[in-house]
Amino acid sequence: MMRVCLIGxxxxxxxxxxxxxxxxxxxDTKVTFFGTPRRTILHLRARQHRLxxxxxxxxxxxxxxxxxxSVIDPQLYDAFVICGLTVSSVLVMGLACRYTPDSLSHLxxxxxxxxxxxKAILAEMNQASAGYKTAKRLRRxxxxxxxILPPPMPSEQITLKQPRLTKxxxxxxxxxxxxxxxxxxxxxxxxxxxFVWQPQQTLAHGVxxxxxxxxxxxxxxxxxxxxxxxxxHMNGEFGAAALTDILGRLKGLTWVEEAKAS
Amino acid sequence: MMTASPYSNLPPExxxxxxxxxxxxxxxxxxYKKRFAISPTDPIATAGSCFAQHIAKHLRSHSYTVIDxxxxxxxxxxxxxxxxxxxxxxxxxxxxxxVRQLLQLAREAFGEFTPTNxxxxxxxxxxxxxxxxxxxxxxxxxxxxxxxxxxxxxxxAKIFKRAKVLIFTLGxxxxxxxxxxxxxxxxxxxxxxGSYDSTIYAFKNFTHSEILDDFLTxxxxxQERNPELKFLLTVSPVPLTATASxxxxxxxxxxxxxxxxxxxxxxYERFDDVDYFPSYELITSxxxxxxFYEPNLRSVTSEGVEAVMRAFFRSxxxxxxxxxxxxxxQRRRRLHxxxxxxxxxxxxxxxxxxxxFAR
Numbered sequence: 313m314m315r316v317c318l319i320g321x322x323x324x325x326x327x328x329x330x331x332x333x334x335x336x337x338x339x340d341t342k343v344t345f346f347g348t349p350r351r352t353i354l355h356l357r358a359r360q361h362r363l364x365x366x367x368x369x370x371x372x373x374x375x376x377x378x379x380x381x382s383v384i385d386p387q388l389y390d391a392f393v394i395c396g397l398t399v400s401s402v403l404v405m406g407l408a409c410r411y412t413p414d415s416l417s418h419l420x421x422x423x424x425x426x427x428x429x430x431k432a433i434l435a436e437m438n439q440a441s442a443g444y445k446t447a448k449r450l451r452r453x454x455x456x457x458x459x460i461l462p463p464p465m466p467s468e469q470i471t472l473k474q475p476r477l478t479k480x481x482x483x484x485x486x487x488x489x490x491x492x493x494x495x496x497x498x499x500x501x502x503x504x505x506x507f508v509w510q511p512q513q514t515l516a517h518g519v520x521x522x523x524x525x526x527x528x529x530x531x532x533x534x535x536x537x538x539x540x541x542x543x544x545h546m547n548g549e550f551g552a553a554a555l556t557d558i559l560g561r562l563k564g565l566t567w568v569e570e571a572k573a574s
Numbered sequence: 575m576m577t578a579s580p581y582s583n584l585p586p587e588x589x590x591x592x593x594x595x596x597x598x599x600x601x602x603x604x605x606y607k608k609r610f611a612i613s614p615t616d617p618i619a620t621a622g623s624c625f626a627q628h629i630a631k632h633l634r635s636h637s638y639t640v641i642d643x644x645x646x647x648x649x650x651x652x653x654x655x656x657x658x659x660x661x662x663x664x665x666x667x668x669x670x671x672x673v674r675q676l677l678q679l680a681r682e683a684f685g686e687f688t689p690t691n692x693x694x695x696x697x698x699x700x701x702x703x704x705x706x707x708x709x710x711x712x713x714x715x716x717x718x719x720x721x722x723x724x725x726x727x728x729x730x731a732k733i734f735k736r737a738k739v740l741i742f743t744l745g746x747x748x749x750x751x752x753x754x755x756x757x758x759x760x761x762x763x764x765x766x767x768g769s770y771d772s773t774i775y776a777f778k779n780f781t782h783s784e785i786l787d788d789f790l791t792x793x794x795x796x797q798e799r800n801p802e803l804k805f806l807l808t809v810s811p812v813p814l815t816a817t818a819s820x821x822x823x824x825x826x827x828x829x830x831x832x833x834x835x836x837x838x839x840x841x842y843e844r845f846d847d848v849d850y851f852p853s854y855e856l857i858t859s860x861x862x863x864x865x866f867y868e869p870n871l872r873s874v875t876s877e878g879v880e881a882v883m884r885a886f887f888r889s890x891x892x893x894x895x896x897x898x899x900x901x902x903x904q905r906r907r908r909l910h911x912x913x914x915x916x917x918x919x920x921x922x923x924x925x926x927x928x929x930x931f932a933r
Contacts (some may be wrong), residue, residue, distance in 0.1 A: 411647050414718050423644070424725045426718075428711050429658045433650055 316562065317389040319346045319446060321353065322545060323396025323463050324377070330551020341559060346384055347377035351442040353397060361386065361453045363446075386454035391562050393459045394450075394505065397443030399434065400463040401493070401519045402470065402544070405477050407433065408489055415488045419479055427492060434496035447505035457565055458505040459558065464550060467526035468516050470543035481517045490518030508561060511553045514546075525550035599862040600881045608889045609842075609849035610804055612739055617641050619664040619737035623671050623745020625810040625853070625874065627662050630741075632883040640664065641737060643729040659708030664733045666726060668705035671745040672780055673788040673837075674758045679704070680795055683730040690755035693719045694768030701767035703759055712767060735800055744834040745810045747780045748817060748826070762818070777818045779830075785837045793845070804847040807838045811857035813872050831858075853882040 318327060324347040331343050348355075348370045355367045363384040365371040371382045386392075412420045413430035438444055447458050471478045480486035497507045516522045528537060528547050586592035587604035597603060612618065618640050620630040634640045646660035659666040670676045681687035694703045699712030700719045705726075713719050734740075750762045753776045764770040780788075796803050809831060817826035835854060842850040857866045857878050864871070866878030 407647060414713065414721075417718075417721060421721065421725045424722055426658070426709055426713055426722070428709065429654075432654050432658070433647055436651055436654060437649070 313340055313342055314391070314559075314562065315342045315344070315389045316559070317344050317346065317384060317392045318395055319353065319384065319392065319397075320395030321347065321350055321397060321442075326464070326546040326548060326551035327395060327555055328377075328551065329548030330553070330555045333548055333552045334556060338559060343555075344379075344381070344389065345377045346374050346381070348373035351397070353446050354442050356384075356446065356449060358449050358453050363449060363453070384450075386450070386456060389456065391457040391459070391565075392447075392450055392454075393461055393508075393558055394443045394446055395461045396463040397446060398441040398460055398462045398507075399437045399493075400544075401465040401490075402474075402477075403437070404434065404489065404493055405480055405519060408480075409476055413489075413492060415492060416485055418483060419485060431492055431496035431499070434493060435499045438497055438500060444500070444505070451504050457562065459508045459561070460505045461508050461510070461554065461558065463544070464510055464525075464546045464554075465515065465519050465521045467523050467543040467546075468520045469523050469526065469541070470520070473541070473543070480519050484518075486517035486519040488518070490515075493519075508558060510550075511557045514550055514553055521546060521550065525553075594859065594861050597861060599856070599859075599866070600877070600884070602856065602861065602881075602885065605852055605856060606885050606889050609846070612638070612806075612890055615639055616738040617736050619733045619740045620742075621663050621667065621670050621676060621740065622743030622808070623669050623810045623812065625745070625812050626669075626741065626743035626808070628874070628879045628882070629743065629808065629853075629886075630663060632879070632886075633741075636887060641733050643732050644726070657710055659705065664737075665729050666705065666708045667730065668707050669745070669760055670742075671760055672747065672749045672758060673744065673785050673792065674749070674780065675704075675760060676742065677788050677792045677795070678758060679730060680734055680792060683727045683734060684795075684799065689757045690752045691757065691768075691774070692723070694763065694766075696767035699767075703763075703768060706761055706766040706768075734796055734803075737800065738802055739804050739806055740796070741806045741808070743808045743810050744785075744838060745812070746814065747785065747830040747833050748814065748819060749778050749780065750775055751778045779819050780833075782833045782836055785833065786840060789837065789841060793848075797847075804849070805841075805845075806849045806851055807841065808851045809834045809838055809854035811854045811866075811874060811878075815872070851886060853886075856882050856885060 318324060320327070324345055328345055328347075331345075335343075348365075352367070352370050352373070355365060355370045356363045357366050358364075363386075365374060365382065374384075375382050408416060408419075408430070411423045411425045411430065411433075413425055414427045417424060443460050443462075447460055450458055468481070471481065480489060494507075494509065500507075510521070514521050514525050525546050526543060527540075581588070585604065593604065594602075614637055616639060618633060618638055620626055620633070620640060630640055641664040642661065643664060644660065644666045646655035646658070650660070652661070655661045659668055662668075667679060670679065678687050678689065682689065689704055692703050693716045694701045694706065695716075696712060700714070700716045701709065701712040702719050702723055704723075709722075713722065750759050751757060752759075753774060758778070759775075762770065763775050793805065811831075813827040814823055814830060817823045819826045819829075821829070831854065838850045841848045856862065857874055862878070862881075866875050866881065867873065868875055
């Protein structure tokens with residue numbers, strides 16, 4: 313039995329829905345969810361080798377999402393996945409609109425920056441993110457594998473609300489931007505955590521998610537649906553694909569086996 | 575009217591005893607009297623050698639309007655920004671050590687100069703020879719360097735059109751030039767990138783008259799485009815890291831600084847729109863007994879910088895400390911507290927690389 317702990321914010325919702333769909337195909341796996349809204353995951357402290365909420369609201373959210381657990385005890389899991397808590401693709405696209413990296417110089421030369429500098433900024437932003445900080449806190453109390461799954465790329469529908477992002481759907485711009493993002497996190501300490509990316513089949517133009525994966529998305533703490541024009545949150549189909557990828561990856565890691573054995 | 579001596583009615587600062595011996599270096603009286611006022615809303619451009627970086631930083635922290643036409647994105651740590659040449663001067667032109675270099679930058683920004691051999695290569699990466707330190711790893715292609723320079727120059731032209739005051743720190747007289755075309759480079763070829771070929775490049779130690787002429791040309795050139803522009807000159811108290819003049823580095827430093835100080839003095843005497851701020855004197859004079867230098871006897875201590883800026887703001891009546899940061903900025907600063915502290919007094923000096931050549 314592989315025991316996986318998923319920690320995250322509202323983006324955990326699609327993974328929970330996805331897990332409900334695929335759980336029967338993974339009878340050798342137990343998944344526990346610890347969700348709390350937005351960046352409130354930062355209200356955690358390491359105490360007695362466990363991550364403990366420092367506010368009542370986080371504690372309540374944890375208990376609701378994990379079926380009664382209020383603290384994250386690394387002893388109970390073989391691997392950890394931190395979801396939706398690092399830099400979002402929407403933020404990266406916004407940055408690239410104002411500070412255009414070399415690779416995208418065909419878009420604008422107003423504030424041209426080198427690819428190196430752009431990647432350094434992205435690395436810093438990720439380092440300062442709630443997800444990476446949580447990974448570091450966790451790493452201080454466990455040697456087990458920690459993966460970081462960034463927030464889903466927004467649905468292509470986001471361009472209806474933010475037309476300036478359509479430029480990333482043209483001339484391979486989105487794909488080039490995605491490459492920069494992936495190269496940027498390469499510079500982060502892999503001993504803390506490893507980044508994993510959403511499945512290829514869900515992507516559109518590198519930095520968007522195909523629209524079909526964002527329809528009928530649900531909230532994490534209630535069964536309510538997100539509004540129809542929500543382009544940020546994904547549905548269970550997306551969650552199932554992402555989780556299948558992640559579990560496959562974890563099963564392939566020898567260190568998970570070592571963690572299980574210990 | 576007759577008096578006992580022309581010295582008898584002079585103020586205390588005219589005498590060494592009362593002006594220097596009896597003063598404390600951190601609070602010296604009457605060393606600087608401003609020639610013209612700089613209001614907090616006057617757009618200020620800064621350029622020069624590494625010491626100029628301190629001046630720009632302190633002016634910003636005292637709420638002066640220091641132009642920055644190529645700002646780093648908000649939230650980037652000071653360490654990263656400085657590494658890529660952001661936030662140091664009014665644009666990412668890096669250190670400008672000699673007046674000829676500033677003159678050629680101004681001309682180039684207005685399309686009246688084209689540098690020769692302006693792109694240098696090292697290990698398959700390409701560098702802007704006129705500001706080689708702003709991209710630590712260079713760029714992927716010569717075309718990318720040209721594209722970046724083109725964008726940079728557009729921003730530089732805006733500075734010269736907008737500024738009311740240009741604060742320029744005269745750094746060196748020694749430079750490296752393209753023999754045939756005369757293009758001046760901020761570093762010797764081969765130091766950061768490129769390679770040194772004595773048939774192409776040559777050492778040049780600018781003389782007093784050459785520097786003066788260059789500044790006169792620069793002043794006319796800029797004021798034709800911006801008649802309101804005034805100049806505030808300083809001389810960098812930072813000694814040469816190395817000299818290629820053939821003289822002892824101490825003698826070469828004294829020559830270099832003396833020439834620059836003399837040029838600044840002559841410009842001050844001749845033009846009402848040129849002010850001179852004596853930061854050089856404050857740091858290097860016997861009054862400070864060398865204690866404004868770090869143990870390497872070259873870098874200026876933060877205490878020295880503070881003394882300099884105190885003298886400046888005493889005359890210029892600083893509009894005040896920077897107003898409280900917005901909450902978002904405070905949060906960003908909290909993200910990188912260590913690097914902010916580390917960067918506080920750090921300046922970027924390409925010439926320090928020359929120390930690696932010292933045996």
